[in-house]
């Protein structure tokens with residue numbers, strides 16, 4: 536019985552840690568795959584916006600923060616307007632990067 540309690544305790548801890556790890560892992564992915572264009576904290580890189588001749592939304596803004604996780608995932612996999620699909624980010628990495636973006640909320 537004691538063993539079972541221990542196992543459950545470890546599982547709960549692992550679950551809590553996985554959640555924290557997602558956004559942390561997401562930051563590393565963001566820094567590698569998104570930061571050049573979207574800025575360190577989600578503020579669009581003005582040089583990129585000018586070069587692409589497009590108004591990029593601040594990732595911290597309500598417009599982006601109110602998007603569903605699925606919508607953001609779709610932008611990463613399918614692209615949006617002038618943003619090309621980010622092929623280097625797939626599977627779990629997309630969930631992690633979306634989790635990270637949600638932590639940027641002002």
Ligand code: HEC
Pocket residue numbers: 565568569570571572573583584587589590591592593599607610611615616617618619621624632636
């Ligand atoms: C080469 C530059 C570039 C990279 C790299 C890039 N983006 Fe974008 N992203 C853009 C541009 C430009 C737009 C605006 C597209 C438009 O409206 O035409 C955009 C739009 C978005 C939007 C919607 C907000 C808006 O402005 O409409 C989200 C969310 C987003 N990007 C997330 C990401 C994530 C997550 C990554 C990394 C996995 C990423 N982007 C990588 C250039 C980039």
